[in-house]
Amino acid sequence: MDIIDVWMQHPTKRFMEQPFLESLRRWVGAEQLPETIPLEMTLAAMDAGGVSQGLLAAWYGPQGALISNEEVAAWCRAHPDRFVGLASGDLHRPMEAVRALRQAVKEWGFKGLRMVPWLWGLPPDDRRYYPLYAECVDLGVPFCTQVGHTGPLCTSETGRPIPYLENVALEFPELTIVAGHIGAPWLSEMLLLARKFPNVYIDTSAYKIKRYPQELVDYMKQGGAKKVLFGTNYPMVSPAQSLADLESMGLDEKGKRLFLCENAQRVFKLGQIHQPGSEVRSSR
Helix, strand or coil: CCCEEEEECCCCHHHHCCHHHHHHHHHHCCCCCCCCCCHHHHHHHHHHHCCCEEEEECEEECCEEEECHHHHHHHHHHCCCCEEEEECCCCCCHHHHHHHHHHHHHHHCCCCEECCHHHHCCCCCCHHHHHHHHHHHHHCCCEEEECCCCCCCCCCHHHCHHHHHHHHHHHCCCCCEEEECCCCCCHHHHHHHHHHCCCEEEECCCCCHHHCCHHHHHHHHCCCCCCEECCCCECCCCHHHHHCCHHHHCCCHHHHHHHHHHHHHHHHCCCEEECCCCCEEECC
């Protein structure tokens, strides 16, 4: 079965050295980082978990570019059958961020924008995001963000679905929103938004399947099958770790296809799928 990971990043040394990722470095035994982290490491992790395609995101914060749009574009060009880009930008310079998003989508084929509110200390209904939302609507690409508590030692307040993300959905009804990291401890709020707004989705990144809240699994079985997308948050969680308990969810074959692949294809308008060990083939 084809699998698309909608939340991953190939880490740069700049990204991995950030103080907020100290715990991650301990978990993966990466206290001493090489100058360049090989792309083959990420590809091998995808293959080990059977992931066909990954949405690689750039990371921008007040510190600057931790993973730049240009770096993501280069990785996508190197492996166009495996990687799709998600842009990011500098919220303190909204027009520069808009131009960067426009270039990434129109020239480099990126399929969305991802902004991480806790990194900025700004909830998603802050005025500085709004030019980017308008550009996403014009470009026809989703806005991807984080909801719920934070693992890093940063505020979790920006991840509350209500009122912050709800305000965005109300003011930009044409904007497709993909909310990553499930939303705990405010999962009930996140599920309400997914039910209420046709363009609001949830992705499961940062959680292994065995840690999915039962409320989320029940939602997927009871009308929400088309609203939840698979993600890992690699390298924080590997695809193999994430998928180890897939059968415990009790999804039927159609439900698994929607969750692991077809929802991502539809929401991000993806065109090709690569099955590890095979030739590239059309997903349409």
